[in-house]
Amino acid sequence: MSALHEHTAAQLAEMLRKKEASSVEITRSVLERIDAVEEKLGCYVTVSPEEAVKMAEEADRRLALGDVKPLTGIPMAIKDNMCRKGHRATCASKILYNFYPPYDSTVVRLLKEEGMVILGSANMDEFAMGSSTETSYWGPTRNPWNVEMIPGGSSGGSAAAVAAGEAVVSLGSDTGGSIRLPAAFCSVSGIKPTYGVVSRYGLVAYASSLDQIGPIARDVRDIALVLNIICGHDPKDSTSVPRDYPDFTSFLDKPVKGMKIGLPREFFDKLEDPDVNRVMKETREIYQGFGVSFVDLSLPHLDYALAAYYIIAPSEASSNLARYDGVKYGYRAENFDGMIDMYCQSRAEGFGAEVKRRIMLGTYALSSGYYDAYYLKAAKIRTLITNDFRKAFEECDAILCPTAPSPPFRIGEKMDDPIQMYLTDVFTIPVNMAGLPGMAIPGGFSSDGLPIGIQLVASHFEEARLVQLSSAFQNETDHHLKRPSL
């Protein structure tokens, strides 16, 4: 029998209910796994073993009393940009190296209420700005399938931890692909829900109109279980949408026959990588086998999404990150000459290169004389992209496309070429721009054994449909069952 840390949350929950294992045993198994492989991978910024065991003991008490929810006692990781009272949240930045939030984010509160065991906070690109988890102040996270490769980003730690057995499930955040890309690159499942479905309260903002929290897991069943916990209206988040959510697990194993899947030609025209092309072709064949039909679509403004995103996101970021100034919390430079220099030095020393690049870009795009040409133009293009998708969903139930144009690349390969790095997110960014839900699931492997993900996108608040389509795919394939050897 395999070790406890290799099971899915649903399997472990079943074992807990049947008293075949305790939460403490499961948690210790995962902690041992962390001890064994963390040095190779760097999935975490902070692991809190004692606290985790304490939470597991509490979960076991709840289990004994029968006061249980579906994922009580399951060990998981949050991303280092999610606030948890009394636990360090650094956003993988030097500027927050010593920040201990005095409050819980809404997702952390919900996880605690569920009785999940929080192992620690996962590594990420600094302030979630990146596609490779290389920009972390704490060092890069490595891809469990090949440690020379990047795991994708920015939630690289969250995805790699789940792939490597260092967490059973995790939370990531996704602003332009930061859940889906690392999920694809680590061969795990991840969903970015519709904007407004999961509360952003306590998620350290990168780009407020695009950020969304979502789960990363080993299969879609676990995704559905975590969605059931975190989806819901939060009065603390003005952009949180008040509505009722279904039990997402009820959409697992549901037939998909008769559904229509859209194939936007602007996505497929761009595909150059033969492995990605092959995976997409195989995926289509599998869905065809379910009785799903395909619709060729056009999303005419898709080609502009990346450029518009790299105006809107840095603009919002330049304002969101203004608060890191060495006054109230975080890093303050040692040497400076007066107030303004204190700001400039603290921020220059506290932020890494990519964060500074985006602050510069966003500040420029909002500055006097450039606002109309950049921010306003991009916000209008965002309308056009949203309209394109709306029209597309009049013709289909979901859209299928790759998660990334290629398999994972080498560490360091794109660090000095921002545009090449940004192009990694070309398939994920449009989904954030329109605020749609997008699911990444393992679609296969490249000829040299690197994971390739597929992406399904649905209309607003249609997460259940993504669960349904992904579950059908995973019932028929075994990509998601493969584990990296470490």
Place this chain on the structure above:
Amino acid sequence: MKITAEQVEYVALLGRLALTPEEKKKYSAQLDDILKYMDMLAEVPTDDVEPLAGPVKLFTPLREDKVEPSLSVEDALRNAPAVTGSSLRVPKVIE
């Protein structure tokens, strides 16, 4: 060039970032590349298009005017780099 050295310095000051001469050079070149890439947006006609500030099509919710407990001063200042009494301390701000 889409962006001049002076603009880079101006933007760095607006964003309160002290840049080394090398960084200024690097960011000038990179921002220039990125802004050139953005040029493609100009081809899209948008005169009659409303901008989209965010995806949620609702109006901002209103909170009841009800006081809830604040943080303790200790918690409020726990993360602060410099404190005197119960105030944050900063270099003198010249009016």
Place this chain on the structure above:
Amino acid sequence: MEYEAVIGLEIHAQLLTDSKAFCSCTTRFGAEPNSNTCPICLGMPGVLPVLNGKALEFTVKMAIACNCRINEFSRFARKNYYYPDLPKNYQISQYELPISEKGFVEIETSQGKRQIGLTRIHMEEDAGKLIHDETNPVSYVDLNRTGVPLIEIVSEPEIRTPEEAGAFLRELRAVLVYLGICDGNMEEGSFRCDANVSVRPKGEQTLGVKTELKNMNSFRFVERGLQFEIDRQIEMLKAGERIVQETRLFDSATGTTASMRSKEYAHDYRYFPDPDLLPIRVEPALVERLRAELPELPSEKKARFVDEFGIPAYDAGVLTASRYLAEYFEETVKLFPKPKMVSNWIMTELMRRLKGEECGIDSCPIRVEQLAALLKLVDDGSISGKIAKTVFDEMYDTGKDPSAIIEEKGLVQISDQDELVQIARKVLEDNPSEVEKYLAGRTKLMGFFVGQVMKATQGKANPAMVNQILVEELKKR
């Protein structure tokens, strides 16, 4: 050449909500710095704002009272600038789409009545406070005030004189206080005013270079600061000098303004829609409900006072300048229905003791019942007007009822015919030579006899009766 000034005012008024604009911290200032703060108003990583509905209603009320157009759809925008009293280093404010636009208020000055246009009224959040160390090169930051809701009222550049500016400010403050949405305290900064001033040759259409005036924390200072600045600018122009666009601080000690001289960093606020807040919708039904709830405003009350109580417009203006003074007047009139007498007493004796407009009637130690009782005693002749003033001062100082003071000090007017006749006879007997002279035709001596009677009664004799009795007693001689 004759010059005229062009003045635009920008007013910030703190709204009297219980909790802050975007978080649930109290707006009452604790004594200890940073004691009324939470992750949201501290601008901690991850926090989000949620709008206080009451703050929005207050803003709309003011907009209605100022005849503004209410925008059904408006937006919060971020105003980005770095300052240690601004924890997020951006202020949640409004830019392109404010809650209301295009209003006016009517003012009255020595030049008559005029409307002053309002560009906009919008909502925003207040910043914290900085205290500068006297000896060390450091400043201290207190964020208790951070996030308190403010409205910003921007006038059109239509004000021409400091007097108009003063009248405009007084009117705005009166409206805010009437609405119960701001306490209007200029010294404590809950009602603040900055001014943009320029001058130009009379008849010229284009605007001159303007300066921005700050730090004027009373009506008087606003008027003095503006006058100084207008004179300064005119003199510079006359001397052929150029006016520099800058921010100047008013110094109340010298009555002058001086350039801030700080390193001028470009004001490039990079406004953009705040993505953490959705658009604001003020439904027409809400506007109608708030309009119906609006109390009587100062100008309406003034007109009614003239109409209903028959008091002069000037008196009505003084009485209605403060909501509480107006209420005090009306309540007193209810108990003692001689409005002119009530208004005279309030405007002379009471205002004298209240030391002008800055001291609130709400802290007046004399209750309306007490004032009405005093006036009744004057009216029915129980005490003389002169004694009443003494009693009034005693009431103001001690808070005691007039009857108690009168009894305590034996101030009841002597109106007993027999008693007064006795006293008058005694006075005439004691002054035979004056009686002789009087009878010989020096009738002016009547004043002397009255004085003697008053002296003998310590001023308590009913003057009218004394006169009458003396005339009769002298006839008998």
